[in-house]
Amino acid sequence: MPPLNLDKQVSPNRPSSLPHVVILGGGFAGLAAGKALAKYPVKITLIDKENHHLFQPLLYQVATAGLSAADIAQPLRLIFSGQSNLTTLMDEVVDFDLDASKVHLRSKTLSYDYMVIALGVTTGYFGNQQWAQFAPGLKTLDEATELRRRVLTAFERAELANDSNEASQWLTFVVVGGGPTGVELAGAIAELAQHVMAKDFRHIDSTKAEVHLIEAGPRLLSAFPKGQSSYAHKRLTKMGVRVHLNEPVKSVSADEVTLSQSAISSGTILWAAGVEGNSVANNLGQVPRDRAGRLEVNPDLKLPNFDNVFVAGDLAKMSDFKGKQVPCLAPAATQMGRHAAKQIARDLAGRQLKPFIYFDKGNMATIGRSSAVANYRKISINGYFAWVAWLGVHLVFLMGMRNRISVFLNWAWSYLAWRQGARIITKKLIGRSDGINATSSN
Numbered sequence: 372m373p374p375l376n377l378d379k380q381v382s383p384n385r386p387s388s389l390p391h392v393v394i395l396g397g398g399f400a401g402l403a404a405g406k407a408l409a410k411y412p413v414k415i416t417l418i419d420k421e422n423h424h425l426f427q428p429l430l431y432q433v434a435t436a437g438l439s440a441a442d443i444a445q446p447l448r449l450i451f452s453g454q455s456n457l458t459t460l461m462d463e464v465v466d467f468d469l470d471a472s473k474v475h476l477r478s479k480t481l482s483y484d485y486m487v488i489a490l491g492v493t494t495g496y497f498g499n500q501q502w503a504q505f506a507p508g509l510k511t512l513d514e515a516t517e518l519r520r521r522v523l524t525a526f527e528r529a530e531l532a533n534d535s536n537e538a539s540q541w542l543t544f545v546v547v548g549g550g551p552t553g554v555e556l557a558g559a560i561a562e563l564a565q566h567v568m569a570k571d572f573r574h575i576d577s578t579k580a581e582v583h584l585i586e587a588g589p590r591l592l593s594a595f596p597k598g599q600s601s602y603a604h605k606r607l608t609k610m611g612v613r614v615h616l617n618e619p620v621k622s623v624s625a626d627e628v629t630l631s632q633s634a635i636s637s638g639t640i641l642w643a644a645g646v647e648g649n650s651v652a653n654n655l656g657q658v659p660r661d662r663a664g665r666l667e668v669n670p671d672l673k674l675p676n677f678d679n680v681f682v683a684g685d686l687a688k689m690s691d692f693k694g695k696q697v698p699c700l701a702p703a704a705t706q707m708g709r710h711a712a713k714q715i716a717r718d719l720a721g722r723q724l725k726p727f728i729y730f731d732k733g734n735m736a737t738i739g740r741s742s743a744v745a746n747y748r749k750i751s752i753n754g755y756f757a758w759v760a761w762l763g764v765h766l767v768f769l770m771g772m773r774n775r776i777s778v779f780l781n782w783a784w785s786y787l788a789w790r791q792g793a794r795i796i797t798k799k800l801i802g803r804s805d806g807i808n809a810t811s812s813n
């Protein structure tokens with residue numbers, strides 16, 4: 372293919388012979404790849420099984436009734452409505468034929484000149500997939516609303532309980548996984564029980580709720596400096612969360628979590644402990660993967676042995692050329708998506724590809740109202756200022772002005788009034804072990 376003039380704007384009447392770039396996934400990496408190719412003379416098709424881009428860092432707030440689902444998602448069509456070289460298809464990727472440069476969707480097959488695989492990861496149960504029904508994870512909007520249903524319903528079931536044992540089982544919440552998502556969930560549930568729900572029930576005392584946070588390793592927030600792990604631990608303990616360290620989960624059932632030393636009887640068990648590569652990537656054939664099923668890619672983000680396939684985002688397992696492991700974080704996914712797009716542009720222009728270099732923008736986690744940890748290189752901030760920084764960063768990076776305004780107003784209202792706006796249960800319960808036995812009411 373002859374080198375192209377990369378500075379040329381794409382004409383709306385572009386010929387159909389333009390190179391076809393297929394981007395799989397409209398998460399942070401796919402979105403960044405699509406946008407970075409806006410000014411290049413290529414025809415782009417972006418595929419996602421959902422119709423929206425999801426801001427996963429705020430999912431836990433949907434799960435704990437702080438925000439509504441629509442506040443943290445934005446339709447992909449709207450995001451790309453002004454980009455004439457990109458078409459969005461809402462369809463599911465089901466298979467690949469890399470040798471023939473084809474990708475099979477549920478409804479059709481597409482040929483590509485270049486493909487960017489940005490399909491992300493899913494919740495991982497360390498080989499115990501049967502636990503998923505009892506302890507759902509938090510990765511999609513559906514899962515967040517399911518978690519919210521379970522959490523809010525637990526308070527309702529406690530109010531209906533016939534004896535104090537049953538009530539206290541419903542008022543016991545277990546969060547598995549002491550990373551940022553687990554810490555955020557545990558803190559938010561504790562606040563919900565102690566402050567938001569406290570005045571609204573007549574039979575139960577929601578402030579008596581127990582929140583257990585289970586971590587297999589020796590400290591919370593293992594990706595943060597040790598001092599911040601201890602800060603988060605102390606802070607959560609002060610909020611009433613019982614932190615269990617060095618306690619790998621042995622088994623999970625509908626109403627109990629068994630640890631190495633003890634068992635916790637609970638009506639609501641939530642899983643925030645691990646991730647694994649998107650299972651559809653297993654259909655890529657003989658390509659290198661790590662134990663969690665993430666794809667091991669070359670330093671230039673190419674899938675080994677395939678010159679026209681790039682992998683970006685959480686699904687890509689790699690160390691950058693300085694030897695730094697690229698983390699599963701939104702900024703890393705964005706940078707990789709953008710880099711994959713630039714690689715395609717370089718390749719089309721006959722230029723040499725460049726290795727990916729990860730620019731570490733730091734890490735943040737909120738612990739509760741007015742408290743967070745933030746860490747950038749050697750600078751660590753804990754407490755109120757970290758929390759303000761956390762609010763600011765999340766508002767800035769949230770997609771769409773309507774969402775930013777809505778989230779800001781929700782936060783202001785919750786902060787001033789100790790009220791959560793999204794406390795609506797959208798499914799009815801049947802039966803006893805209702806974490807699971809639910810039927811839709813709409």
Ligand SMILES: Cc1cc2nc3c(=O)[nH]c(=O)nc-3n(C[C@H](O)[C@H](O)[C@H](O)COP(=O)(O)OP(=O)(O)OC[C@H]3O[C@@H](n4cnc5c(N)ncnc54)[C@H](O)[C@@H]3O)c2cc1C
Nearest residue numbers: 396398399400420427428463464491684685699700701704
């Ligand atoms: C609860 C939670 C909290 C987080 N908090 C933070 C945080 O505070 N800060 C931070 O930096 N990062 C955070 N992350 C991580 C961050 O969200 C991820 O690193 C980022 O989303 C990865 O982007 P991605 O594009 O690789 O994958 P994703 O954003 O997961 O996007 C993958 C896309 O592929 C689509 N897809 C999947 N399978 C198919 C298929 N078969 N067919 C078609 N489409 C498909 C999905 O619908 C999705 O849109 C958090 C993640 C979670 C789950």
